Amino acid sequence: MPVPAxxxxxxWVTGLTVGAIAAVTVLAVQADQGPHPAATSAKPSSSAPAGARPTPTASASTKVxxxxxxxxRVVYSxxxxxxxxxxASEATRRTFTVWPGTVSPDPGTYTVSSRMGATTGSDGVQIEHIMYFAAKDGVSVAFSNAVDGASPPPADSGARTGGVRMKKADGTALWAFGMVGTTVAVVK
Incomplete structure (x- = not known):
């Protein structure tokens, strides 16, 4: 009986490598034929995902x-x-209204000094996406949003608060945009 060669x-290694390259090529061609994301000029609604980017506008209320x-930078008026x-290209990626606390920072340039995922605010509200950027008269000033998405109650308790609250979707977008060291420009 003859011994097989x-x-x-x-x-064997060459054959397996060629087979793997062929399989990856077939998968890449299939993926390229699938759906692709398309750019849109629509302005996101308040329930838009955090990564949504509105089209820059030139109206007086939304112009930087x-x-x-x-x-x-983050600009706070x-x-x-x-x-x-x-x-960095001077395009507005998102703009939104906020509810300031009773203590506001002076106009000037600040940086995000620290971030905290979640805590209880000085008003007793569960908050998240806390980004500290200033202090005034012993009160820390920070951006945040209520965990439940509610707007803050009117500041009538006489408490000194430095929280600048926003809607939940806006807080998520700001959290993704503003890392420690990000410039915050406060203007009148």
């Missing part, structure tokens, strides 16, 4: 305030009670 190990600096997330 053995293939050298390099032949003059004198708020340049580059990637005390008078408009509004925040803008501005990217």
């Amino acid at each position: 053995r293939l050298p190990s390099w032949a 305030p003059d004198g708020s600096g340049t580059g990637r 005390l008078d408009d009670k509004r925040v803008w997330l501005v990217d």
Whole structure:
């Protein structure tokens, strides 16, 4: 009985490598033929996902305030009670209204100094996405949103609070945008 010839190990490795490359190529072609995300110019609703990016607008109420600096930054207008997330190309990625606490920072440039995932606010509300950026008269000032998504009650208790609250979706977007060291420009 004749002894069958053995293939050298390099032949087996080469064959398996060619087969794997062919399989990956077939899968890549199939993936390329599937659906692709399309850019949209629609402005997201308040329930839009955190990564949604509105189209920049030029209306007076949503235009980034003059004198708020340049580059990637968070802009907070005390008078408009509004925040803008501005990217490095000066495009507004999101803008939204906020409910400030009873203590507001002075106009100026700050940086996000620390972040906390969740805690109880000084008003007893469960909050998340806390981003500290300033202090005034012994009160820390931070952006946050209520965990349950509720708007804060009117500040009539006489308590000194530095929380700048926002809707839950806006808080999620700000949390994704503002890392420690991110510039926060506070304007009138």
